[in-house]
Amino acid sequence: MVTVQVSGLKVAYDRVGDGPPLVFLHGAGEDGRTWRPQLDALADEFTVVAWDEPGAGRSSDLPAPSDSAEPFALADYAHCLAAVVESLRLGPAHIAGLSWGGTLALEFYRRRPDLVRTLLLVDTYAGWKGSLPPEEVRARVAGARRMLAALPGEFDPTLPGLFAGEPPALYAPLLDAMAAVVRPESMRTQLALMAETDLRDVLPTVSVPTLLLWGEQDARSPLSVARQFQEALPDAELVVIPEAGHVSNLERPAEFNRAVRAFCRAHS
Template identity: 25%
Template structure:
């Protein structure tokens, strides 16, 4: 029976962020890449809402033997889900995960209608600014031009920055792989080292010349590390 891999994108992410992972692992694994409903209305704490949404996604498909792979906000969701439902998860992969510290200069986006400013902010996600393609910048610019979506982004970012996972990490004793860009400016390498210190069974892999989204910027190296972890 194939294992189920669930890919969880970040705050400004989308399913396309995982295209290299999906293409590489879809033959050997059941790949799931749900859209995280950041912009949906709800009355709960946003993180509780997103974890519950993931729970419903998993239950509706009767998924077992889960490998959760989360980037940035997606990693935060994966941590919370694995802590609350450990019987469902067999392995956890975090890359640029929130939950300890994020260097988000989001504020209220006073220049959110300034395309060049947004372009700079997106480029700051990566080590190589060429990764900030026009398509990617256009996508973020469109989100921030929408008042409701912009408000949801800012609110979610502020809540995740205050929602520390320090207390629950020592209780997550399943195998964890940390794949981190050495040049990550949003969750710097000190964050990865703290995750490794707090998680009982974690392995840390650094990718050089790589920023906050290793699966996009260094897909071959990311997939190699992930493949070794999945097959051990």
């Protein structure tokens, strides 16, 4: 584990391997451990990094809201990510983001394109507002409010529709361990930002090669969203992973890793 200090926050990340930098951004209600199959499989060819974003895993809590400071915003996450990529001292990185992490990857590109070698957008959105019908966004916001209103002992951060079938048994303990330490305020911030964000204007400006990795049976970000990305991005390749849902890196890790390796190798 490595840590960097950014604006008074400790940001932790795992770093393994040697080679071109490949940085993974986790989804909402997760931390860097969700990328364990990728750290294990890809470190033979890449410097693989999985961060715990501010408010997750081993990183500091998000700053408490106050009258004297603006709420933690997408730009603040991007600023922290820039410190992580710069701390590697390896130049621009392959930036891979799943779901909420993919939305952050787009924001990061908008603000720091100099640090991005390629983008790998996995089962993601241009923000919920930018990718989903308004009625679906309203339904998700209502569901998030119900989740966050639960009593402390009853809070369950597991979002519906993450897998095509049952969660993979091999990673069930990992999923339980991550869910047990999710901080409600972090989840509140992530989901509120997703509901408000529309990054469709960023897509046509992306000048780096982009891989779209999508689970064939993703119910949360369906393939129609991937097609929207493919049409808007200047240089995008779509790889659909059969029999996978929203968390395709855990549900079909072999296929996922193979696609990531081929893409990053071709653009390193």
